[in-house]
Amino acid sequence: MKKTITRLIAISLILGMFSGCSKEGAEETPVVESPGQVEQKLKTSTGEDAPDYSETLTTDVLVLGGGGAGITSALTASENGSKVILVEKIAYLGGATIISGGIVPAAGTKQQKEAGIVDNNELFVRDIFRPSSYSVRKDLVYTIAENAKGVIEWLEEQGVVMSLITNNLFYGQSNYRMHIAEGSGAGMTQKLISNLNDDENIEVMLNSPAVELAIEDGAVVGAFIHKNNSETILIRAENTILATSGFAANKEMLEEYIPEMVDAYPLVAPGATGEGILWGQNLGAEVANMKAYQxxxxxxxxxxxxxxxxxxxxxxxxxxxxxxxxxxxxxxxxxxxxxxxxxxxxxxxxxxxxxxxxxxxxxxxxxxxxxxxxxxxxxxxxxxxxxxxxxxxxxxxxxxxxxxxxxxxxxxxxxxxxxxxxxxxxxxxxxxRHTQGGLVTDVVGQVLKSDGTLIKGLYAAGGVMEGFSDTAGPGYMSGNGLLQAFVFGRLAGKQAATTKRDEAKVVVMEFEKEVSEEKPSDTETPDGDTVFKDGVYEGTGKGYHGDIKVKVLVENSKIKNVEILEQSETETIFKAAEKPIIDSIVANNTYSVDAVTGSTKSSKGIMMAVENALESAK
Ligand SMILES: Cc1cc2nc3c(=O)[nH]c(=O)nc-3n(C[C@H](O)[C@H](O)[C@H](O)COP(=O)(O)OP(=O)(O)OC[C@H]3O[C@@H](n4cnc5c(N)ncnc54)[C@H](O)[C@@H]3O)c2cc1C
Missing domain, CATH: 3.90.700.10 (Succinate dehydrogenase/fumarate reductase flavoprotein, catalytic domain)
Structure with missing residues (x-):
């Protein structure tokens, strides 16, 4: 049976946003209460009584974990007017993000336009869906694709220089859409850390692991922290964001979910020990894709x-x-x-x-x-x-x-x-490198129970969440990890800053209209209207050794002929691609056809040149 995906035509219904969240202690937080103060109703995620704690701090948004997702959440919550405390388990910030390649995919960016690359979110989501054979959650995938360009722009606003990689098509990407940060993951993360430290709304605590969530009447009201790895304190918050990543550094959880990777070389963040996922599960949160990894x-x-x-x-x-x-x-x-x-x-x-x-x-x-x-x-x-x-x-x-x-x-x-x-x-x-399973959330990172209701006050961003690479196993599109950290760091940070815990509602993304998983036609809009005018158009794409220039003839709104004007590829390799690709483009009336094995770069160069030529025909 032909699989289908639904095409997004409506943006998220953001319910409960901008609801006049009262910023408890917003002016003077963090607030220190008298030591030993007893809060009888407080429990942990397991339902046990709260541990003894020596001090209570109060803030608007509490972020647990200081990698890409946590730092992004904190900066975004601050941008939206919140006071934030971010706690990090180990002695330094950055997690896996600081050792990553710093490479983030996005479609429609200014960097792509400057390089003459024509791309769109429909092609992008298909690349994300492919490793899982279209079985991961489509609302997550569309949320990622729709917000990726904004993430690149936000990173640049933070002072991170993002450049498009045009000499290498990354595995899983059908187009040049990988943007690399100056200084890779380290350069990118250092910039964000420096902004975090300069932000007077944000307090950062290193060597201070969260050891449990604080629960009151079924809602998350903060967390218990081992401040400086010694005394236990309570940090109360209107909303708490789990940014503790997955469980790649937890052997027991790996043995349970991903036994085939237990003996892998652990190129992982040392803090990725999975407790955020376990706390959520204790509270009845749904988990998904726990067997998936990169x-x-x-x-x-x-x-x-x-x-x-x-x-x-x-x-x-x-x-x-x-x-x-x-x-x-x-x-x-x-x-x-x-x-x-x-x-x-x-x-x-x-x-x-x-x-x-x-x-x-x-x-x-x-x-x-x-x-x-x-x-x-x-x-x-x-x-x-x-x-x-x-x-x-x-x-x-x-x-x-x-x-x-x-x-x-x-x-x-x-x-x-x-x-x-x-x-x-x-x-x-x-x-x-990292695990891809975790807590199920809505499209702004609010953690959901198995019955689809919210765990009030609890958000998740980054590797602690349900991934969208595959439902199990190693399927992965390059760039999914940082995308999840940054996109959901932005979304959860904003939502947590602007929504009162008691008024939070599940945020859904509406889909309508079934479209085929098969490649989109270039000559029709999603509604079936012709968008290319008859005529002759020229376009350029990137091959292995340089530009490939083509002339495309459109007659009766269909691609009638493609002629190669210039190219500098290896002759035998180019010849192997030229005729089959052009025949296929004309026969299928689309620039998006299967590449010829052994001549992938030349094939894609021809396709890109035709795509660019057709852009001028709209
Ligand atoms: C070598 C390598 C290269 C990679 N390259 C890329 C790439 O180029 N592009 C890409 O998209 N992805 C890449 N990835 C994946 C990507 O780095 C991760 O998916 C992403 O960084 C996850 O971000 P995160 O914030 O969720 O987790 P992390 O960045 O790992 O941050 C989680 C933080 O939470 C802290 N923490 C955990 N538990 C607690 C607790 N109880 N209390 C307080 N703090 C806690 C941890 O110590 C850690 O600092 C790479 C990964 C690796 C390992």
């Missing part, structure tokens, strides 16, 4: 980071310690991670040839780091690696047969032109 399948322990995944895409193979190839190597980095870990010793070899190494800009770094084994023949390489020569030779023979016939025993469809030596090998394992 890993990376080509991590070098000796190097302390991932190696270039493009080595595989350019024609490298993976061979396990028994000398066998075990997977189609042309998969996403996250998808490869459980497959690598399923091999003996959790380690495998990446084997590639000189032609491939010459295109690997970091190859010399690998040589300098001493992680490369080199040999003139596959037999010699096997001997140096202590692998069974016959088995490795058989694996390579099988791969060579795939190159010759286009049929691979492991269903690989992208092959190099040849696999001639000399050869190189490097040892890799897989890492785990």
């Amino acid at each position: 890993g990376h399948g080509v991590f070098s322990e000796e190097l302390g980071r991932s190696v270039d995944l493009n080595i595989l895409y350019r024609g490298g193979i993976l061979v396990n310690m028994n000398g066998h190839r075990f997977t189609n190597e042309h998969k996403g980095y996250s998808e490869l991670s459980p497959e690598v870990l399923a091999q003996d010793t959790n380690n495998v070899y990446m084997i590639f040839n000189k032609a491939n190494a010459e295109q690997t800009s970091q190859f010399q770094d690998y040589v300098d780091a001493g992680i490369i084994t080199e040999a003139n023949s596959i037999d010699e390489l096997s001997a140096k690696l202590n692998l069974d020569q016959k088995k490795v030779a058989a694996s390579v023979e099988d791969f060579l047969n795939g190159i010759k016939t286009g049929q691979d025993s492991l269903n690989r469809t992208l092959f190099p032109e040849h696999f001639d030596g000399p050869y190189y090998a490097l040892k890799i394992t897989a890492d785990l």
Whole structure:
């Protein structure tokens, strides 16, 4: 049966916003009450009596966790007039966000316009949906896509310089929409931390883990904090935002939900131990996608980071310690991670040839780091690696047969032109970066119970929430992690600052009108109106070696012909793409067609050029 998604036509119904939230203690918070004051009604999330605490502080918004989601929530709540206290478990702010690549996808940004990239949210949401085969929550996905551009603009307002990456199509992205922060995750997070510290509405407490939520009459009224890792204090707040991330650093929870990744190299935030999720569950919150995660399948322990995944895409193979190839190597980095870990010793070899190494800009770094084994023949390489020569030779023979016939025993469809030596090998394992499951929320981050009602006073943002990458397993579109942290940091921060706890209502996003999951037609609006005028149009796209320029003929509102005017691609690779792509564009009357295996960059360059040409025809 054909799957469908519904297209968003109405923006969220924001119920209960701007409801005249009384800012208890807004002028003079934090307020210190007398030590030992007894609040008999207070409980923890488990229903037990509140622990003894020495002091009570009061604020408008309490943020638990100081990574990307927490910092964004705090800055946004302050922007909206709230006093905020942010508590961080460990000695420094930043969590996984500060060690991330700082790469955030968004469609329709000024950076894309300046680079001549035509993109839209419909294409963006399809890329997000694809890894889960359209099974994750559509209101979350549309919320993310609709707010991503605003996040890039907000980051820039915070002083973070965001540049569009146009020389690399990231795994899972069908268009150039990845924006990288100057200084990557560290540069981006340091800017935000500096703004946080300068904001006089925000108090930050380091080394001060939240140890439980404070519950009064079923609502969350703050949290108990181990201030400076010593005395327990109560921080009372109108609203509390959980920004404690997922459970990638909690072995017990990994064993329960994601056992296949327990042995992964833990490239995780040390504070991601999952207590925020558990507190929510204690209060009856629904959780979802707890088996989903993001890993990376080509991590070098000796190097302390991932190696270039493009080595595989350019024609490298993976061979396990028994000398066998075990997977189609042309998969996403996250998808490869459980497959690598399923091999003996959790380690495998990446084997590639000189032609491939010459295109690997970091190859010399690998040589300098001493992680490369080199040999003139596959037999010699096997001997140096202590692998069974016959088995490795058989694996390579099988791969060579795939190159010759286009049929691979492991269903690989992208092959190099040849696999001639000399050869190189490097040892890799897989890492785990973050988990993708967590508390179910509405579209502004208010935590929901299984019956769909709110846990009053409790919000979630970032990795502590239900993700939208996949319902289980390693499916992931590059950039989902930071998007979730920033988009929901913004939404939860604003909602928490502007909504009184007792007046909060579930915020829903309305959908109407079913549309096909299949690729959208370029010549029709969603209502079926023709938008392209007959004529001849020129457009430019980016190929592997530079611009590809095309001339598109539109007749009777249909794409009649595409002519290549200029290109500087490798001749054989471009020729392999040119005719099939143009034929497919004309036959399907759309620029969005399947790329030709082995000529992906040229294929996408032609498509982008046609898309840009058709833009002028609207
Ligand atoms: C190496 C690496 C590279 C990545 N690169 C990218 C990328 O380029 N693009 C992308 O989109 N995603 C990337 N990700 C994923 C992304 O970094 C995360 O999804 C995102 O940073 C999560 O943000 P967060 O605020 O929810 O969690 P975090 O940034 O981890 O912050 C959570 C914070 O909460 C604190 N905390 C936890 N429990 C408590 C408690 N009880 N009390 C107080 N504080 C607590 C933690 O100590 C931590 O500081 C990467 C991840 C890794 C590990």
